[in-house]
Amino acid sequence: EIVMTQSPATLSVSPGERATLSCRASQSVSSNLAWYQQKPGQAPRLLIYGASTRATGIPARFSGSGSGTEFTLTISSLQSEDFAVYYCQQYNNWPPRTFGQGTKVEIK
Amino acid sequence: QVQLVQSGAEVKKPGASVKVSCKVSGYTLTELSMHWVRQAPGKGLEWMGGFDPEDGETIYAQKFQGRVTMTEDTSTDTAYMELSSLRSEDTAVYYCATGVWGYDAWGQGTLVTVSS
Numbered sequence: 001e002i003v004m005t006q007s008p009a010t011l012s013v014s015p016g017e018r019a020t021l022s023c024r025a026s027q028s029v030s031s032n033l034a035w036y037q038q039k040p041g042q043a044p045r046l047l048i049y050g051a052s053t054r055a056t057g058i059p060a061r062f063s064g065s066g067s068g069t070e071f072t073l074t075i076s077s078l079q080s081e082d083f084a085v086y087y088c089q090q091y092n093n094w095p096p097r098t099f100g101q102g103t104k105v106e107i108k
Numbered sequence: 109q110v111q112l113v114q115s116g117a118e119v120k121k122p123g124a125s126v127k128v129s130c131k132v133s134g135y136t137l138t139e140l141s142m143h144w145v146r147q148a149p150g151k152g153l154e155w156m157g158g159f160d161p162e163d164g165e166t167i168y169a170q171k172f173q174g175r176v177t178m179t180e181d182t183s184t185d186t187a188y189m190e191l192s193s194l195r196s197e198d199t200a201v202y203y204c205a206t207g208v209w210g211y212d213a214w215g216q217g218t219l220v221t222v223s224s
Contacts, residue, residue, distance in 0.1 A: 001170075032209070034209065034210030034211070036153075036210075036211075038153075043203055043205075043214035043215065043216060043217055044153065044203075044205075044211070044214060045214075046207065046210045046211055046212045048210075049207075049209040049210035049212075050209055053209075055210070055212055056212070087152065087153055089153075089155075089210065091209070091210065094155075094167070095155075095157070095167045095168065095169055095170070096155045096169040096170070096171075097143070097155045097158070098155065099145075099152060099153040099154070099155065100152075101152045102152045102153075
C-alpha cells in the first residue's frame, strides 16, 4: 500500500501571503496525484489532478507541481475562502487510492 | 455536469448493516466509475472502494473486504454502498464520488452513526 504523507499538519498564513503544502508518496505515483480542498461541513472539492492540472473552475492562484514521490500545492495569494483543509490522493497504484492525512490552512 | 445526491442520515446499532444510496443525474451510471470514501468525525478521508473500468470489477480496500458491498442499479442510475457488522468506529460521513482523474463530483455525504 502506498502511504501518502502531508506536511505540515497545520499551516498558519496571513491573507495575501503564499502557502506551500507538501505531499510525499512512499513510492512513485508518477503524476497520478490529486489535491482536494475541504471546508467544514462540505464534501471535498477537486482542485488539481495529474499533479499540475487545475480542475474546472479552479482559480489560477492554485498550482500543483511534482512527480514521482514529491508534490507541492501552492496557493499564491491566500484569500479568505481558501482557509480549509487540503488533502492529496494518489490514484496510480490501487487499491487503495490513498489519501494523505491533510493539511489545515488557518488564518495567522 | 454530474450531480450525486445521497440518502439521508442513519442511526444503527452495533452489528447491524447500513445501505447508503447515491443517485446520479446529468450522466448515466454506466458512463461513470463510482467510488466511496468515508470520513470519521474530525478525521481525514478514507477510500473504501470503487469500480475499475479496466477490469470491469468493483475493488474494495482490504480493510473493508468481507464487510462492504458496492452495487449499482443502472435502471435508476443509483449506486449503493452496504456496510455490515457495524461497530462504533464506523461512525462517519460516507461519500460517493466519481471522476476520471481524481474525483470531480461528490455526493453531499451521508452521516452514519453507530450507537447502542
